[in-house]
Amino acid sequence: MADLTTEFVGIKSPNPFWLASAPPTDKEYNVRRAFDAGWGGVVWKTLGLDPHVVNVNGPRYGVLHGGDRRVMGINNIELITDRPLETNLREIKAVKRDYPDRAMIVSLMVPCEEWAWKEILPKVEETGADGIELNFGCPHGMSERGMGSAVGQVPEYIEMVTRWCKQNTRMPVIVKLTPNIADIRKPARAAHAGGADAVSLINTINSITSVDLDQMAPEPTIDGKGTHGGYCGPAVKPIALNMVSEIARDPETAHLPISGIGGVSTWRDVAEFLALGAGTVQVCTAAMTYGFKIVEEMAAGLSEWMDAKGYASIDEVTGRAIPNVTDWQYLNLNYVTKARIDQDACIKCGRCYAACEDTSHQAIAMKPGRVFEVIDEECVACNLCVNVCPVEDCITMEELPTGQTDPRTGKVVAGEYANWTSHPNNPAAKAAE
Amino acid sequence: MTQSELTPGIVSGRLPEDRLESNFSDLHPAYDEHEAAVAADRCYFCYDAPCVTACPTEIDIPLFIRQISTGMDEAAAKTIFEQNILGGMCARVCPTENLCEQACVREAAEGKPVEIGRLQRHATDSLMERNVHPFTRGAPTGKRIAVVGAGPAGLACAHRLAMKGHDVVLFDSRSKAGGLNEFGIASYKTPNDFAQAEVDWLLQIGGIEVELGKRLGEGLSIEDLTDQYDAVFLGIGLAGVNALRAPGEDKEEVRDAVNFIAELRQTSDLSMLPIGRHVVVVGGGMTAVDAAVQSKLLGAEEVTMVYRRGRDRMAASVFEQDLAASKGVRIITHAQPVAVHGNGSVREVEFEYTKDGPNGLEPTGETFRLAADQLFKAIGQRLEGAPAGMMLSDGKITVTGAGRTSVEKVWAGGDCAAGGDDLTVTAVAEGRDAAEDIHAQLMG
Numbered sequence: 114m115a116d117l118t119t120e121f122v123g124i125k126s127p128n129p130f131w132l133a134s135a136p137p138t139d140k141e142y143n144v145r146r147a148f149d150a151g152w153g154g155v156v157w158k159t160l161g162l163d164p165h166v167v168n169v170n171g172p173r174y175g176v177l178h179g180g181d182r183r184v185m186g187i188n189n190i191e192l193i194t195d196r197p198l199e200t201n202l203r204e205i206k207a208v209k210r211d212y213p214d215r216a217m218i219v220s221l222m223v224p225c226e227e228w229a230w231k232e233i234l235p236k237v238e239e240t241g242a243d244g245i246e247l248n249f250g251c252p253h254g255m256s257e258r259g260m261g262s263a264v265g266q267v268p269e270y271i272e273m274v275t276r277w278c279k280q281n282t283r284m285p286v287i288v289k290l291t292p293n294i295a296d297i298r299k300p301a302r303a304a305h306a307g308g309a310d311a312v313s314l315i316n317t318i319n320s321i322t323s324v325d326l327d328q329m330a331p332e333p334t335i336d337g338k339g340t341h342g343g344y345c346g347p348a349v350k351p352i353a354l355n356m357v358s359e360i361a362r363d364p365e366t367a368h369l370p371i372s373g374i375g376g377v378s379t380w381r382d383v384a385e386f387l388a389l390g391a392g393t394v395q396v397c398t399a400a401m402t403y404g405f406k407i408v409e410e411m412a413a414g415l416s417e418w419m420d421a422k423g424y425a426s427i428d429e430v431t432g433r434a435i436p437n438v439t440d441w442q443y444l445n446l447n448y449v450t451k452a453r454i455d456q457d458a459c460i461k462c463g464r465c466y467a468a469c470e471d472t473s474h475q476a477i478a479m480k481p482g483r484v485f486e487v488i489d490e491e492c493v494a495c496n497l498c499v500n501v502c503p504v505e506d507c508i509t510m511e512e513l514p515t516g517q518t519d520p521r522t523g524k525v526v527a528g529e530y531a532n533w534t535s536h537p538n539n540p541a542a543k544a545a546e
Numbered sequence: 547m548t549q550s551e552l553t554p555g556i557v558s559g560r561l562p563e564d565r566l567e568s569n570f571s572d573l574h575p576a577y578d579e580h581e582a583a584v585a586a587d588r589c590y591f592c593y594d595a596p597c598v599t600a601c602p603t604e605i606d607i608p609l610f611i612r613q614i615s616t617g618m619d620e621a622a623a624k625t626i627f628e629q630n631i632l633g634g635m636c637a638r639v640c641p642t643e644n645l646c647e648q649a650c651v652r653e654a655a656e657g658k659p660v661e662i663g664r665l666q667r668h669a670t671d672s673l674m675e676r677n678v679h680p681f682t683r684g685a686p687t688g689k690r691i692a693v694v695g696a697g698p699a700g701l702a703c704a705h706r707l708a709m710k711g712h713d714v715v716l717f718d719s720r721s722k723a724g725g726l727n728e729f730g731i732a733s734y735k736t737p738n739d740f741a742q743a744e745v746d747w748l749l750q751i752g753g754i755e756v757e758l759g760k761r762l763g764e765g766l767s768i769e770d771l772t773d774q775y776d777a778v779f780l781g782i783g784l785a786g787v788n789a790l791r792a793p794g795e796d797k798e799e800v801r802d803a804v805n806f807i808a809e810l811r812q813t814s815d816l817s818m819l820p821i822g823r824h825v826v827v828v829g830g831g832m833t834a835v836d837a838a839v840q841s842k843l844l845g846a847e848e849v850t851m852v853y854r855r856g857r858d859r860m861a862a863s864v865f866e867q868d869l870a871a872s873k874g875v876r877i878i879t880h881a882q883p884v885a886v887h888g889n890g891s892v893r894e895v896e897f898e899y900t901k902d903g904p905n906g907l908e909p910t911g912e913t914f915r916l917a918a919d920q921l922f923k924a925i926g927q928r929l930e931g932a933p934a935g936m937m938l939s940d941g942k943i944t945v946t947g948a949g950r951t952s953v954e955k956v957w958a959g960g961d962c963a964a965g966g967d968d969l970t971v972t973a974v975a976e977g978r979d980a981a982e983d984i985h986a987q988l989m990g
Contacts, residue, residue: 180587182580460651463593483596503590504655 115419116426117412119153121392122285122310122370124243126153126216129383129427130408133374133395134158134220134246134289137405139194141204148208150405151412154216156313156395159193159248160201162223162233166192166255171335175322177348184402186348186376188320190333190340192254193222198236206240216393217241218287222248222260225270227277234282244285247274249300250316252293253342262316265291268303275307287372290314290356292349297356298363305366312360313372313395315353317343346398350376354389358438361390378407380414387427388434442533449519449526450494450510452476452487458507459485465498465508473497489520551823551847556799556919558820560845566816569843573734573869574638574664582668586615589660592651597662600649602967602975603630607646611665622669624680631705631978632698634674634744635727636971637667638735641832643865645971674743679750684711689988692717692775694762697725698970699781699960701748702977703984707779708753710985715775716754719761725783726961727970729808732836734843761931768933772955777984780943780951780958781977784927784968790828794886803827803837803924810840822919825849826895828883829924831861837922838875849875850916854882854900854907884913892921929962939964949980957984 117128131154132138132147139158147155168191177186194201209217219242223229237245248255249265256263264270271288278286288304290297292315304312319341321331331339353375360366373391377383378399386394399407424430454465454477461483469477476491477498487498499508513519515528535542549557561569577585589611597607605626613622626633640646642663650659673680689712693704696718704714722728727741749756760766762782771778787802789795799822813819821844827837830853838851851870853860856879860867870877881897888894895918899910929942937944937952942964949957959976966972 181584460655461592461596462590462651463595464590467593479594483594 115416115424117153117416119393119427121216121372122244122287124154124216124218124285125214126393127214128153128408128412129387129391129393130411131155131216131218131372131393131395132400133397134218134248135397135401136189136191137397137400140196140201141208144204144208145211147400147405148212148215151408152215152405154218154243154393156218156220156246157201157205157242159220159222159251160198160233160237161193161221161260162229163198165197166195168192168195169335172333175320175332175339175342177322177346184346184398186320186322186344186346187398187401188317188322188342188344190253190342193220193248193251198233202236202240205237205242209241209243216243218244218246220246220248220289222251222255225259225264225274230274230277231281234278234284238282238284242284244287244310245278245282246287246289246313247278248289248316249274250289250291250314251343252291252317252319253340262291262293262319265289265300265316266294268299271300271303272307275304275309279308285310287311287313289316289374291316292352292356292375293319297359298366301360301363301366301369305369309369311370311372311392312366313374314360315349315356315375317345318349318352320344345375346402347376347378350382354385357386357391358389358435361432361435362438378402380411380418383411383415384418384430387430388432389438390432390435392427392431444532445530446533446536447527447529447531449513451489451492451513452494452496452498453509453511454485454487454498455507455509456484458504460504460507461485462503464501464503468497468501491521493521549845551845554823554919556820556822559817560821561817563817566844570733570737570816570840572737573732574667576671577664577668582614582619582665583617585661585665586611588652589615590651596649596651597646597660600645601629602645602969602972603633603636603978604975605629605633605666607662607666610669611660611662614665614669619669619672620676620678620680623673626666626670627673627680629978630971630974631702631748632727632744632970632974633666634670634747635698635736635741636974637663637670638740639727639731640971641863641865641969644863674747677747677750679747681709681751683708683751683753686713687711687989689713689776690715690774691777691779691984692771693779693781694718694766694771695725695781695783695960695962696720696723696745696756696758697781697783697960697973698727699783699963699973699977699980700725700779701745702974703779703781703957703959703981704754704977705748705751706978706981707984708751710981710989712753712776712985712988714754715757717757717760717762717766719759719764719785721758723756723758725781729811730804730833730836731811731970732807732840733811734840762933763931768936768953768956772953776955776988778956779949779977779980779984780933780956780962781960781973782929782931782958783961784929786928786930787923788926788928790883790886790923790925792883792885794888794892797886797888798891799919800886800892800921800923803829803833803922804927806922807833807836807840810844816844819844821846823847824917825920825922826916826918827851827922827924828895829853829926830855830859830879831924831926832863832866833927834922834924835862835866835870835875837924839870839873841920841922842873842875848917850878851875852878852881852883852895852897852916854880855902856880881914882907882909884909886921887915892918894918895921927961932962948983949976950983 119129134156173191251261255261288309373386374395610622610625646662647659653659724741825841825846885896943958949959957980960973
């Protein structure tokens with residue numbers, strides 16, 4: 114059995130599955146249920162200074178549905194905790210006392226002034242919490258007050274606040290990053306420079322999920338008006354994976370621990386975040402959609418997959434795919450593939466044909482009897498047919514062996530690796546020597 | 547005294563009213579909105595979709611399903627009605643398992659096709675329940691066209707002609723329009739008087755005058771029609787029923803299945819409709835199944851369907867055969883009637899087993915008898931009342947192209963015309979296409 118225990122910036126947890134700072138971790142009742150269900154840790158919903166904030170009394174969430182009302186993404190306009198600081202601190206202390214083996218991280222968001230951090234940090238430390246997470250990410254509401262993503266979008270502020278925290282607490286400091294920024298490496302570097310023990314990402318993405326066409330207002334709609342909210346769930350996973358990998362690949366932050374967040378719903382999502390450099394993952398939307406029990410699937414699935422692959426511990430998986438994440442310019446231009454259609458598996462829907470004929474390279478022929486065949490002379494190996502085919506593995510990409518002529522280009526497939534940096538069409542190409 | 551399934555003879559009220567009500571309610575209940583959305587989501591939106599090719603009326607099925615999935619049920623309905631104005635009835639009675647759903651790529655992939663028929667019903671119901679007619683007439687052409695027979699073919703033809711701006715007189719021999727939709731299809735396929743509601747809805751196009759109780763050969767002659775109208779369309783169906791050709795066929799309670807079905811369809815109180823304790827149906831088509839299943843649903847204790855060939859040759863689809871079996875109908879194959887016994891009324895039917903020989907079906911010499919209070923004949927219908935001099939093929943009106951007969955100015959379609967399956971949807975396609983051809987010829 115693979116060992117799922119995790120030690121992340123010195124914080125131990127029985128597995129890498131943490132609940133993200135969000136509604137599911139807003140109070141003692143929920144967190145106890147989460148721990149009883151098997152979650153390895155939680156990031157307690159963001160605390161602020163009293164007087165505590167208030168939330169809207171209308172809807173807080175908007176949603177993007179797939180077929181059968183499958184939740185693909187949720188956005189929210191909920192603010193940080195709307196309960197008194199003392200209440201939260203008391204509950205955190207009680208839960209940590211009863212679940213000493215679980216990771217208890219406390220998310221914090223106070224004004225960008227050192228006194229505010231000096232005031233709250235000792236109180237959190239007193240609860241016995243294992244660490245803090247600085248919420249520099251929420252893109253709605255709090256950002257209007259100069260907090261959340263308003264800080265996260267200014268690397269200098271990130272560095273400054275991170276440093277204050279490091280100077281005023283012995284707890285590990287995790288900096289939570291906003292994706293609402295052009296280059297995620299900048300805030301990560303700033304956090305690193307400020308002494309952060311780790312970063313966590315992504316926080317939610319600025320979004321309007323839908324428009325109520327009767328009220329002519331964005332959803333969720335509160336008394337006829339709506340505002341942008343933070344988007345999360347399976348729909349944001351690709352954005353999160355890229356940002357996690359960017360930080361893991363960046364020489365300046367290459368060894369900075371990462372807690373991966375963004376659409377994690379299954380063991381496979383967990384494995385992918387780990388492979389791209391995460392040491393733990395944080396989950397919210399999947400739990401909000403299905404309840405806490407999903408952690409059982411994550412634990413069993415990840416464990417089984419690790420056993421099958423021979424990975425003994427989480428550490429062995431973390432960052433494993435990073436060497437294979439590169440820049441476009443280093444991709445091998447001598448790697449030539451062609452689409453291949455398995456005629457036995459084909460159900461003759463013709464989606465590959467429509468996609469290729471209408472929107473790609475006219476590289477699929479439709480023959481009598483609805484037989485679809487790839488025209489190698491036209492196929493650029495774009496993979497669109499593979500992606501739109503409803504049958505798994507019916508269309509695959511087959512590599513042309515070295516020495517064979519690509520009927521499209523008329524060129525013989527060269528065995529050696531060659532990329533854009535040395536390509537004759539590249540004005541900046543270095544001469545091959 | 548209350549009757550039961552075991553009461554001897556032919557009696558009404560074998561089942562309590564609530565059982566009858568549930569027995570004759572919708573065979574395929576309507577989807578609710580969410581079910582429709584989930585079902586629609588399964589459609590792959592195939593290129594040049596096989597389901598469309600398989601539909602005799604060539605409804606753009608992927609498009610209407612996509613319209614359902616985007617919440618536009620009425621737009622979906624319009625997509626359907628543009629090709630098939632009786633799309634509501636076809637959604638209920640089409641043997642989809644042999645047509646669109648058989649061609650569905652998900653049938654090939656998983657053995658579970660997209661439920662096109664039920665989705666079509668969902669869409670068409672949405673518009674028809676609001677009693678909205680989606681088409682308007684074109685500018686008047688001044689042409690007058692006679693349509694004889696107000697069944698699916700005639701209705702489709704009349705509607706398309708009216709849309710084009712022609713004036714149509716729609717004749718039918720019965721007391722109600724609708725043809726087999728009204729008189730010839732099992733009740734549970736079209737409950738709540740849907741057939742009449744559909745006719746009324748269809749006629750909202752305007753320009754169609756309905757004349758009931760007028761039969762070709764009885765007051766209507768093809769000569770008068772061709773004299774008085776610019777064109778004539780015949781959709782007169784198959785009024786004759788084939789005989790068993792077995793001694794004793796003239797005994798009482800030996801009936802045509804189509805008449806039993808028509809009587810059942812026109813009965814407002816099914817608890818008053820008598821049915822035998824033992825019912826035998828001879829035949830292997832949809833009519834045989836409709837008669838047998840409905841006999842069982844009325845409370846007959848024992849219903850047996852006897853067909854002279856094997857199951858694979860039955861005209862009734864596998865779905866229909868399974869439906870019959872699930873309702874408790876016993877199906878005997880490879881047996882043909884040789885005598886009807888009884889004193890006045892039928893008491894027993896004698897059958898002889900058959901086998902497939904080199905020269906066709908051969909009797910084996912082995913016989914058996916089935917108790918029968920009623921015997922329903924469902925061994926096919928034939929054309930009756932075709933105008934003299936009109937060319938026929940295999941006993942049906944010869945047509946070329948879009949329903950042109952050998953007589954000038956006369957078109958034909960539906961069951962009375964040669965070729966094509968005798969299906970509602972085929973009749974609709976033929977009526978529609980004949981209308982287009984008539985229009986092209988009159989206006990060309």
